[in-house]
Amino acid sequence: xxxxADVAQAAGxxxxxxxxxxxGKRSITxxxxxxxLAAADELGYxxxxxxxxxxxxxxxxxxxxxxxxxxxxxxxxxxxAMQTTRVAxxxxxxxxxxxxxxxxxxxxxxxxxQLADGxxxxxxDVDDARVPLARKLACPTVFVGVPADTxxxxxVDLDFEAAARQAVDRLVDAGHTQIGLISHxxxxxxxxxNFPIRFLHAFLAQCEARGVRHAVTHPNGHTADGSxxxxxxxxxxxxxxxxxxxxxxxxxxxxxxxxxGLEVPRDVSVIAAGVSFTTARFAVPFDTMPxxxxxxxxxxxxxxxxxxxxxxxTPRIVLLPPTYIDRGSVxxxxxxxxx
Amino acid sequence: xxxxADVAQAAGxxxxxxxxxxxGKRSITxxxxxxxLAAADELGYxxxxxxxxxxxxxxxxxxxxxxxxxxxxxxxxxxxAMQTTRVAxxxxxxxxxxxxxxxxxxxxxxxxxQLADGxxxxxxDVDDARVPLARKLACPTVFVGVPADTxxxxxVDLDFEAAARQAVDRLVDAGHTQIGLISHxxxxxxxxxNFPIRFLHAFLAQCEARGVRHAVTHPNGHTADGSxxxxxxxxxxxxxxxxxxxxxxxxxxxxxxxxxGLEVPRDVSVIAAGVSFTTARFAVPFDTMPxxxxxxxxxxxxxxxxxxxxxxxTPRIVLLPPTYIDRGSVxxxxxxxxx
DNA sequence: CCGCATCGTCGAAGCGCTTCGAAAGATCGC
DNA sequence: GCGATCTTTCGAAGCGCTTCGACGATGCGG
Numbered sequence: 001x002x003x004x005a006d007v008a009q010a011a012g013x014x015x016x017x018x019x020x021x022x023x024g025k026r027s028i029t030x031x032x033x034x035x036x037l038a039a040a041d042e043l044g045y046x047x048x049x050x051x052x053x054x055x056x057x058x059x060x061x062x063x064x065x066x067x068x069x070x071x072x073x074x075x076x077x078x079x080x081a082m083q084t085t086r087v088a089x090x091x092x093x094x095x096x097x098x099x100x101x102x103x104x105x106x107x108x109x110x111x112x113x114q115l116a117d118g119x120x121x122x123x124x125d126v127d128d129a130r131v132p133l134a135r136k137l138a139c140p141t142v143f144v145g146v147p148a149d150t151x152x153x154x155x156v157d158l159d160f161e162a163a164a165r166q167a168v169d170r171l172v173d174a175g176h177t178q179i180g181l182i183s184h185x186x187x188x189x190x191x192x193x194n195f196p197i198r199f200l201h202a203f204l205a206q207c208e209a210r211g212v213r214h215a216v217t218h219p220n221g222h223t224a225d226g227s228x229x230x231x232x233x234x235x236x237x238x239x240x241x242x243x244x245x246x247x248x249x250x251x252x253x254x255x256x257x258x259x260x261g262l263e264v265p266r267d268v269s270v271i272a273a274g275v276s277f278t279t280a281r282f283a284v285p286f287d288t289m290p291x292x293x294x295x296x297x298x299x300x301x302x303x304x305x306x307x308x309x310x311x312x313x314t315p316r317i318v319l320l321p322p323t324y325i326d327r328g329s330v331x332x333x334x335x336x337x338x339x
Numbered sequence: 340x341x342x343x344a345d346v347a348q349a350a351g352x353x354x355x356x357x358x359x360x361x362x363g364k365r366s367i368t369x370x371x372x373x374x375x376l377a378a379a380d381e382l383g384y385x386x387x388x389x390x391x392x393x394x395x396x397x398x399x400x401x402x403x404x405x406x407x408x409x410x411x412x413x414x415x416x417x418x419x420a421m422q423t424t425r426v427a428x429x430x431x432x433x434x435x436x437x438x439x440x441x442x443x444x445x446x447x448x449x450x451x452x453q454l455a456d457g458x459x460x461x462x463x464d465v466d467d468a469r470v471p472l473a474r475k476l477a478c479p480t481v482f483v484g485v486p487a488d489t490x491x492x493x494x495v496d497l498d499f500e501a502a503a504r505q506a507v508d509r510l511v512d513a514g515h516t517q518i519g520l521i522s523h524x525x526x527x528x529x530x531x532x533n534f535p536i537r538f539l540h541a542f543l544a545q546c547e548a549r550g551v552r553h554a555v556t557h558p559n560g561h562t563a564d565g566s567x568x569x570x571x572x573x574x575x576x577x578x579x580x581x582x583x584x585x586x587x588x589x590x591x592x593x594x595x596x597x598x599x600g601l602e603v604p605r606d607v608s609v610i611a612a613g614v615s616f617t618t619a620r621f622a623v624p625f626d627t628m629p630x631x632x633x634x635x636x637x638x639x640x641x642x643x644x645x646x647x648x649x650x651x652x653t654p655r656i657v658l659l660p661p662t663y664i665d666r667g668s669v670x671x672x673x674x675x676x677x678x
Numbered sequence: 679c680c681g682c683a684t685c686g687t688c689g690a691a692g693c694g695c696t697t698c699g700a701a702a703g704a705t706c707g708c
Numbered sequence: 709g710c711g712a713t714c715t716t717t718c719g720a721a722g723c724g725c726t727t728c729g730a731c732g733a734t735g736c737g738g
Contacts, residue, residue, distance in 0.1 A: 001453065003724060014688045019726060026727090029686065049454035050392035051724030054693050059389060064436070068421065074414035081417075082407065085436045094445070094454070097403070097424050097436045106433070114340065115388035115433070342694060353718045358696060365697090368716065390694030393723050 002043035010039035022047075062088050062304065063096045063116035065130060067103035069123050073278045076293070080122045080144065083297035091305045093117070104129055111139035118304040120144065120297070123276075124155075126193050140307035142300045145276060145291065148193040152315045154307070156300045158291045159319035160195050160244075160274045164202035166289065166322055167242045167273040172210045175333035176240035176269060179207060180231035181216045182224060182253075184245055189218065199244045199274055219245060223252035228260070239333055240269045243286065247277040254284045269330040273322070285327040295320050341382035349378035361386075401427050401643060402435045402455035404469060406442035408462050412617050415632070419461045419483065422636035430644045432456070443468055450478035457643040459483065459636070462615075463494075465532050479646035481639045484615060484630065487532040491654045493646070495639045498658035499534050499583075499613045502628045503541035505661055506581045506612040509626075511549045514672035515579035515608060518546060519570035520555045521563060521592075523584055528557065538583045538613055558584060562591035567599070578672055579608045582625065586616040593623045608669040618666070625668045628661040635659055 008015045013032060020026040021036035028036075039045075053059045064084050068077060085095040096116055098106030107130060110116040116139065121130050124145030134141040135152055143155040171179050181203050183189070184196040200216060207214040215234040217227040227249070231238055243250050250272055254264055264270050264284045272279050272288040279286040299318055307313030347354045352371060359365040360375035367375075378384075392398045403423050407416060424434040435455055437445030446469060449455040455478065460469050463484030473480040474491055482494040510518050520542050522528070523535040539555060546553040554573040556566040566588070570577055582589050589611055593603055603609050603623045611618050611627040618625040638657055646652030 001451070005724080015725085016689075016727075017687055020687085023726085027686070032686080044451070046448070046451040048393075048724050049449075049452040050389040050398060051693095052452075052726080053389035054387075054393050054695085054723085055725040055727080057693075057726095061435075074417040075412065078413040078417035078420075081420075081436065082438050085438050085441075089441050089445075094449070095436050096400075097420065097434050099421050099424050102424075102428050106428075109385070110388075110433070112340070112383070112385040113388035113391075344694080354695085355697075355719075356717055359717085362696080366716075371716080387694050390723095391696080393693090393725085394695040394697080396696090396723075 001048070002045040004045070004047065006043055007036065007040045007045050010043060011036045057114075058308075059115060059117050060093050061096055061110075061116050062093045062301070063098055063107060063110040063119045064122060065098045065103040065107050065119060066122045068100060069125065072123055072276065073281065076278050077123065079293040080297060083293045084120050084122070084144075084301060087298050087301040091301065093301075093305065095120075104133065107133055107137065107141075111137045117308045118142070120300050120304060126188070140304055140313055142304045142307075144296050144300050146193060146195055146317060148191075150315070150317060154303055154313065154316055154318075156296045156303070156318045156320065157195075158274055158289070158296075158322055160199040161202035162319075163273040163289045163322040164199045164242070164244070165206040166324065167271045168203060168206040168210060168212070170271060170287075170324070170330060171240040171242070171269060172212050174269065174330055176212070177333070178213045178215075178235040178237045179240040179242065180214065180235055180238055181242045182227045182231070182245050182249065183216055183218050185220065186218045195274070196244060203242065203244075219249045222246075222248040224249050224256050225252070228253070228256050232260070238268060240330075241271075243270065243272040244274050247275070250275065250277070250279065250286070251282055254282065265329050265331045269333075271330060279327065284329060286329045287327050288325050289322040290325065292320065292323050295323075340387070341384040343384070343386065345382055346375065346379045346384050349382060350375045396453075397647075398454060398456050399432050400435055400449075400455050401432045401640070402437055402446060402449040402458045403461060404437045404442040404446050404458060405461045407439060408464065411462055411615065412620065415617050416462065418632040419636060422632045423459050423461070423483075423640060426637050426640040430640065432640075432644065434459075443472065446472055446476065446480075450476045456647045457481070459639050459643060465527070479643055479652055481643045481646075483635050483639050485532060485534055485656060487530075489654070489656060493642055493652065493655055493657075495635045495642070495657045495659065496534075497613055497628070497630045497635075497661055499538040500541035501658075502612040502661040503538045503581070503583070504545040505628065505663065506610045507542060507545040507549060507551070509610060509663070509669060510579040510581070510608060511551050513608065513669055515551070516672070517552045517554075517574040517576045518579040518581065519553065519574055519577050520581045521566045521570070521584050521588065522555055522557050524559065525557045534613070535583060542581065542583075558588045561585075561587040563588050563595050564591070567592070567595050571599070577607060579669075580610075582609065582611040583613050586614070589614065589616070589618065589625070590621055593621065604668050604670045608672075610669060612661070623668060624666040626666050627664050629664065631659065631662050634662075 004015055004018050008018045018036050021028045021033045064081055066077060066081055088095050096110060107119055118140040121141060121143045124143050124147050126148045128147045131147050143153055146155045146157040183200055189196055215231055217230045219227045257268060262268050270286045272286045279288045343354050343357050347357045357375050360367045360372045403420055405416060405420055427434050435449060446458055457479040460480060460482045463482050463486050465487045467486045470486050482492055485494045485496040522539055528535055552574060554570055556569045558566045596607060601607050609625045611625045618627045
């Protein structure tokens, strides 16, 4: 491998001149620069990565922490990791993949050894162990997803409130008249993230605004059993359900509706909004408004690179507009009075 | 961040003593070593990654080249990348993820800058551009999958011949009497990889050995159209099909059989063997014997780490025993004469 | 025509670690 | 009891790069 010294010799200049000619950090005569560039090209010179890292105090590597939660599916994981990698390359960063147990331990390691300049935390849990870790790491970190306690963090996530409004609008526009929201469990609302609460409030507000009958329920177990019962008590003519809940509750919904002779979408339309799991593999796939991998990873990497480059890295939550994915679980209802 | 000098000072020894105490590369008195370890622990010392890389001429990073071919699905990609990462960690290596275009360019870059100590090439194409690249890179490389020209390469792949034999055995054991093989296109056999040929020979040999009627056909387009016609001409009572072909031909099979009133598995059983794509999402999912991510990535990383550590890295093809994945496309046939 | 910027280039000092050779003690045989 | 040998530790030389300060050369105004 050619070193910078080889290039310097070939171009008849000093090592520092080569460095400046290649980095452009000091002015160099055009003629000299061309000679250096030609020599570098000739020799196929590429700077030795670790030497550069050591001297420049910068690795140009971003760590991607990706535990593989059973809730999310592999294809979704891949999409996020890949997007992060793709965007990172555009900023001239490589990505180190940290999976499973190493998603946690690797964060500590790559930060402490200064292997990574920054960290992107994927597949964030409400009560994620990587949150306190990130706080004490002294390494720029961006979360894709919002945990319960966001104190001091930079997070990118779906705009929950917009998702709630859009879900209500979809149903109302399609002629639904009685809409139920299956939210998170009570405990989650009280001691967990404030995002389920914000979703809930936006849902209520939008239902009021559109003048549609509605009801809200919180599951008490891991199925939608009680929730469906309570919704039907309040809204006997229930024809639309919005899900902003956990994967197990959501996946049980179709079967539970079936026990009451209700079928999706024939009798009830369903939209899963602001959920982090995929609904594609459900027996009946639901329309959903997920966190978009492309948009969120682009935003996350942009924020991270800014932070690494010393621009501001103040704690904040960046909310991205939802994208609606139609899987056929919402159909138009004849409005009362129509044929 | 604490440096080795801090540890040395705290332990009251020289820098080199700390280095040797931590690496174990020279003998150090137990008492001294304990003092050093205690000091390192106390200070939370972890060696600076790039300094170590530079001095030791080793990055402890493995690059994972993963273009994302449309043929393979995302979940499969993820499985391979993750397994590679997991196994690499067990050897104390981190993985750099190179995707899309960068799967190629990144290989060159990470090898030339000595960012990576070795490369794992995933999702290998028959005629893969990364093959000639790997040859001139002077960086240990292992392919997971077998390209057409394997000259000078280290590859890990499925044992095609065993897969062919096992496919025939399955069908014969389940009472099938007329088995057809849909192989690759003629051109592929003549100028491409020799693995389709080896599969074909093993298929023929096993059919002879089991004394079952059989026929072979090569598709001429991108569907199984002509192949099915030719097979039925030679075997009017065709009841089993083995696929060792491309994704597009395989995915067209069910529909083409349907035009002749044949249904899988009611009338014809199907096994896809030694194919690199997934059949899980086909309208009718086929039983398959794919390259196992866990086994192949483990083997690949083991080989790679050996090569990096200076043990032998002689070109070779490592073939792994196939695993049968049952998706219900093979059912038992009543043998002639049975009720 | 001299002093003072300005510009382009160079030399050298690190960055934090590994590793070689050697020094200093300890141990042993004769 | 003294040289030979072995053990344990140290000092210093890099690894290949970035970057700071300095230096000679040029251009300018007074």
